Amino acid sequence: MSKRSPIRIAINGYGNLGRAVEKAVHNSPDMELVAIFTRRDPATLATQHAPAVAIDEAKNYVDLVDVCVLCGGSATDLGTQTPDFTKLFHTVDSFDTHAKIPAHFAAVDAVARENSHVAVISSGWDPGLFSLNRLIGESILPRGETYTFWGRGVSQGHSDAIRRIDGVVGAVQYTVPVEEAKQRVLAGEAPELSTREKHRRECFVVVEENADQESIRDQIVNMENYFSDYDTTVTFISAEELSNNHAGMPHGGSVIRTGQTSEGVTQVYSFDLALDSNPEFTGAVLTATARAVSRMVAAGQTGAYTVFDIPPAYYSPVSAEELRAQLL
Amino acid sequence: MSKRSPIRIAINGYGNLGRAVEKAVHNSPDMELVAIFTRRDPATLATQHAPAVAIDEAKNYVDLVDVCVLCGGSATDLGTQTPDFTKLFHTVDSFDTHAKIPAHFAAVDAVARENSHVAVISSGWDPGLFSLNRLIGESILPRGETYTFWGRGVSQGHSDAIRRIDGVVGAVQYTVPVEEAKQRVLAGEAPELSTREKHRRECFVVVEENADQESIRDQIVNMENYFSDYDTTVTFISAEELSNNHAGMPHGGSVIRTGQTSEGVTQVYSFDLALDSNPEFTGAVLTATARAVSRMVAAGQTGAYTVFDIPPAYYSPVSAEELRAQLL
Numbered sequence: 001m002s003k004r005s006p007i008r009i010a011i012n013g014y015g016n017l018g019r020a021v022e023k024a025v026h027n028s029p030d031m032e033l034v035a036i037f038t039r040r041d042p043a044t045l046a047t048q049h050a051p052a053v054a055i056d057e058a059k060n061y062v063d064l065v066d067v068c069v070l071c072g073g074s075a076t077d078l079g080t081q082t083p084d085f086t087k088l089f090h091t092v093d094s095f096d097t098h099a100k101i102p103a104h105f106a107a108v109d110a111v112a113r114e115n116s117h118v119a120v121i122s123s124g125w126d127p128g129l130f131s132l133n134r135l136i137g138e139s140i141l142p143r144g145e146t147y148t149f150w151g152r153g154v155s156q157g158h159s160d161a162i163r164r165i166d167g168v169v170g171a172v173q174y175t176v177p178v179e180e181a182k183q184r185v186l187a188g189e190a191p192e193l194s195t196r197e198k199h200r201r202e203c204f205v206v207v208e209e210n211a212d213q214e215s216i217r218d219q220i221v222n223m224e225n226y227f228s229d230y231d232t233t234v235t236f237i238s239a240e241e242l243s244n245n246h247a248g249m250p251h252g253g254s255v256i257r258t259g260q261t262s263e264g265v266t267q268v269y270s271f272d273l274a275l276d277s278n279p280e281f282t283g284a285v286l287t288a289t290a291r292a293v294s295r296m297v298a299a300g301q302t303g304a305y306t307v308f309d310i311p312p313a314y315y316s317p318v319s320a321e322e323l324r325a326q327l328l
Numbered sequence: 329m330s331k332r333s334p335i336r337i338a339i340n341g342y343g344n345l346g347r348a349v350e351k352a353v354h355n356s357p358d359m360e361l362v363a364i365f366t367r368r369d370p371a372t373l374a375t376q377h378a379p380a381v382a383i384d385e386a387k388n389y390v391d392l393v394d395v396c397v398l399c400g401g402s403a404t405d406l407g408t409q410t411p412d413f414t415k416l417f418h419t420v421d422s423f424d425t426h427a428k429i430p431a432h433f434a435a436v437d438a439v440a441r442e443n444s445h446v447a448v449i450s451s452g453w454d455p456g457l458f459s460l461n462r463l464i465g466e467s468i469l470p471r472g473e474t475y476t477f478w479g480r481g482v483s484q485g486h487s488d489a490i491r492r493i494d495g496v497v498g499a500v501q502y503t504v505p506v507e508e509a510k511q512r513v514l515a516g517e518a519p520e521l522s523t524r525e526k527h528r529r530e531c532f533v534v535v536e537e538n539a540d541q542e543s544i545r546d547q548i549v550n551m552e553n554y555f556s557d558y559d560t561t562v563t564f565i566s567a568e569e570l571s572n573n574h575a576g577m578p579h580g581g582s583v584i585r586t587g588q589t590s591e592g593v594t595q596v597y598s599f600d601l602a603l604d605s606n607p608e609f610t611g612a613v614l615t616a617t618a619r620a621v622s623r624m625v626a627a628g629q630t631g632a633y634t635v636f637d638i639p640p641a642y643y644s645p646v647s648a649e650e651l652r653a654q655l656l
Contacts, residue, residue, distance in 0.1 A: 023590050027470055101656050102649070127656040129464070132640055133599075134655045136457070139616045139643035140609075142355055186602070252596075261608035262351050267601070268580075274514070274596040280589035281468075288467045308651050312460055313636040315467035323636050325430050327462045328455040 006032040007294045009287075010061060012085060013071035014038050014045055014052065016249070017094070020283025021069050022049055028287060030317040034065050062088050066297070067290040070094075071283075079104065086111045086119045090297055092289045094124040094282060101127070109304035118296045119304045123289040124282040125273055126150070130255045132307050133271040137257025141267055144259020145190045149177035149198060153251025153278060161226045162203055165219050167211035170239060172246040174202040177253065188258045188266035201232040204246050206239045251278035288315040334360040335622045337615075338389060340413060341399035342366050342373055342380065344577070345422070348611025349397050350377055356615060358645040362393050390416050394625070395618040398422075399611075407432065414439045414447045418625055420617045422452040422610060429455070437632035446624045447632045451617040452610040453601055454478070458583045460635050461599040465585025469595055472587020473518045477505035477526060481579025481606060489554045490531055493547050495539035498567060500574040502530040505581065516586045516594035529560040532574050534567045579606035616643040 009025050011018050014036050025033045026049045033050040035058075042052035053061070058068075068089035072081050074097045082093045086108055095104050101122055112119045122128065126148070134146055155175050162171035181198050184191050203220055207213060217234045221227050237245075252273040260266055275281045289307075292314035296305065313320055337353050339346050342364050353361045354377045361378040363386075370380035381389070386396075396417035400409050402425045410421045414436055423432050429450055440447045450456065454476070462474050483503050490499035509526055512519050531548055535541060545562045549555050565573075580601040588594055603609045617635075620642035624633065641648055 020589070027589075098656065102653050105652055122656050131656045135640050135644055135651060136616075138655070139619070139645075140612045142645075188602075188604075261348070261355070261605060261612050265604045265608055267603050267605070267609045267612070270600045270602075272596075272598045272600070274516075274598075276516075276593045276595060277589060280593055281595045284468045284589050284595070288464075291467070306652060306656060308641040308648065308656075309639045311637045311639055312463050316463055317467075317470075320636065321430070323463060324433055324634060327466070328426065328429050328450050328459045328634060328636075 004030065006030060007291060008032055008034050008064060008066045009290055010035045010037060010058070010065040010068040010089065011050075011071055012037040012055065012058070012068055012081065013077070014040075014047065015071065015073075016279035017283055017286075018071035019048075020277070020280040021071055021287055022047065022283075023280065024284045024287035025049070025290075028291070028317070031287070031291070035061055037068075058085070059088055065089055067092065067293045069286050069290050071286075074100075079107075082108050082119065082121065083111045086117050087115050090118045090293050092120045092123055092286055092293055094128070094286060095122045096124065096127055098127070105304050105306070112303050116302045118293050118301055120289050120293055120296075120306065120310070121304055122306055124285050125275075126253070128282075128285055128307055129271070129273070130253070133255040133269075134257070135308055137255065137259075137269045137271075141257055141259025141261070141269065143261075144257055144267075147185045147193075147198075147256045147258075148253065149182050149185075149256075150253040151175035151177050151199065151251065153253070153275070154246075154249050158201065158203075158226055161223060162205060162220055165216055167208050167216055168205060169208055170206040170242050172204050172242065174204075176200050176202055182254065182256075185256050185258065186268060186270060188268050190258055195229045196231060199230060201227055201230045203232060203234045204237050204242060205234055206242050207236060248276065249278045251275050251281075291315060291317065332358065334358060335619060336360055336362050336392060336394045337618055338363045338365060338386070338393040338396040338417065339378075339399055340365040340383070340386070340396055340409065341405065342368075342375065343399065343401075344607035345611055345614075346399035347376075348605070348608040349399055349615055350375065350611075351608065352612045352615035353377070353618075356619070356645070359615070359619070363389055365396075386413070387416055393417055395420065395621045397614050397618050399614075402428075407435075410436050410447065410449065411439045414445050415443050418446045418621050420448045420451055420614055420621055422456070422614060423450045424452065424455055426455070433632050433634070440631045444630045446621050446629055448617050448621055448624075448634065448638070449632055450634055452613050453603075454581070456610075456613055456635055457599070457601070458581070461583040461597075462585070463636055465583065465587075465597045465599075469585055469587025469589070469597065471589075472585055472595075475513045475521075475526075475584045475586075476581065477510050477513075477584075478581040479503040479505050479527065479579065481581070481603070482574075482577050486529065486531075486554055489551060490533060490548055493544055495536050495544055496533060497536055498534040498570050500532050500570065502532075504528050504530055510582065510584075513584050513586065514596060514598060516596050518586055523557045524559060527558060529555055529558045531560060531562045532565050532570060533562055534570050535564060576604065577606045579603050579609075619643060619645065 158173035295314035486501035
């Protein structure tokens with residue numbers, strides 16, 4: 001590995017994802033963490049590996065940072081933060097509102113080009129690694145079907161929807177792939193699967209004393225857009241059990257492409273993640289992507305990009321020669 | 329998808345792999361097959377979708393072909409064919425003699441640069457897609473272990489080794505991953521596994537009438553470098569059963585990266601192929617790679633490359649805009 005200067009990283013946002021990137025950068029000997037930007041009072045943040053800095057000060061870090069990893073949420077933050085920060089820095093984000101990705105890409109691309117910066121949007125695992133596997137699977141097997149199964153994992157959106165019901169004190173919802181459906185897909189059957197046949201939903205719910213459990217169960221399983229199209233189980237548990245057994249954020253899933261290369265010759269391509277911690281894995285992907293951004297900058301690129309545009313060697317700290325000798 | 333001219337493909341070599349590429353190009357509406365070069369008498373080849381052409385005529389196709397897919401074997405063909413053909417064409421090969429990859433890369437790179445051509449070496453699934461997943465898995469999870477399991481699939485080298493034993497008329501050898509070991513890896517245990525613990529070998533053997541089966545079995549299971557380090561089963565079958573039940577060339581396997589993103593937080597990344605036909609899948613990968621070569625040429629690149637260097641969008645016939653809208 002040729003000696004390079006460390007890649008200087010900043011983080012914007014210090015929630016679960018920001019803390020995960022902090023850990024991943026700390027685990028990467030070729031990187032150094034310079035600052036963690038925050039909208040909160042920096043004095044209130046217990047950061048581990050770099051000082052917390054008020055977000056308004058970010059502009060003073062332009063010459064000190066190579067890549068800024070944007071750790072806000074898609075719903076309210078990244079739509080403005082990614083263009084704003086791409087004025088100052090090369091950036092990477094995990095924008096995941098699928099319907100808005102083309103508009104987000106266009107907005108970020110314009111800013112990136114004006115400022116001669118590189119911005120990789122929508123990194124992580126879905127979008128991100130799952131997208132990459134959809135693309136490669138479909139490119140190799142043009143005559144076939146693609147399936148995505150998610151879980152077993154916590155869906156924050158569904159957990160939040162339960163928490164908004166009167167009488168509910170706490171809740172965690174797991175999205176669970178239907179194993180029988182997944183096995184049919186892996187066997188190359190190329191089945192047509194309804195929403196209900198692909199995933200089921202498990203809810204663990206804490207309610208107020210004397211709450212009407214049957215009414216709450218009905219409200220959950222019949223909730224449109226969230227639960228009514230699925231087989232949903234509701235288990236009432238104590239607040240203690242919720243915090244002891246359901247505090248983690250596991251997730252994962254599979255992308256499966258099955259296709260025929262000639263009549264009756266079936267090929268099955270599958271990619272699978274089983275994650276103890278969704279934010280820590282997403283943070284690890286964003287950190288490897290930040291390394292790729294620094295390589296794209298070195299190669300003279302500017303503009304917005306996605307995982308589809310990144311030569312895979314750019315994710316690695318290892319030299320091209322060593323990669324060919326060791327991993328091919 | 330913007331309208332592009334078809335990518336004009338030639339194939340060199342018309343064995344199992346050449347026939348597979350012929351099918352894959354035929355399945356790709358953005359490509360057209362121009363010629364199939366052969367060392368044999370072209371009149372003896374029953375090609376399906378393009379004329380067979382004597383290999384010495386290849387030089388007359390320089391202006392008619394965009395990418396030549398090299399379908400010879402690594403042991404005796406590609407070491408000379410890839411440099412020779414890269415003088416004439418942009419090329420892709422499936423060179424898979426791991427120890428010789430750095431030297432092959434250097435030789436092909438020199439020719440490619442001299443002739444302003446692009447050559448992608450060592451495409452396919454291993455090397456190829458498996459290499460890509462080792463690279464990405466290790467880049468995202470720097471603290472972890474990588475495992476490769478092969479099979480269940482036919483190993484030509486091991487089948488050939490059995491066929492060389494006196495009294496053996498025919499043989500097929502399957503490499504089989506040890507399911508218990510694979511499950512331990514997928515559970516994130518990060519076990520140390522010996523050769524014997526990872527794979528076993530199943531041999532289906534046809535012998536001459538009156539052959540000494542016990543002696544043949546002993547010679548197989550004790551054969552050094554091939555079988556002595558494995559648990560090997562030998563089943564004697566009829567020639568009819570061999571041709572009815574063991575004529576296919578299934579293969580596949582898994583690349584698994586497990587790692588910790590923080591103390592006790594285990595993440596499992598796995599990629600799996602289950603292939604009815606090893607050559608047809610390899611041919612499909614080479615064909616998608618030929619598309620990528622044409623994109624690299626259009627981007628002004630020259631030299632030798634591997635799967636590590638290819639932006640994934642280059643494998644796809646779909647435009648960047650559509651990929652972002654549909655697959656991210």
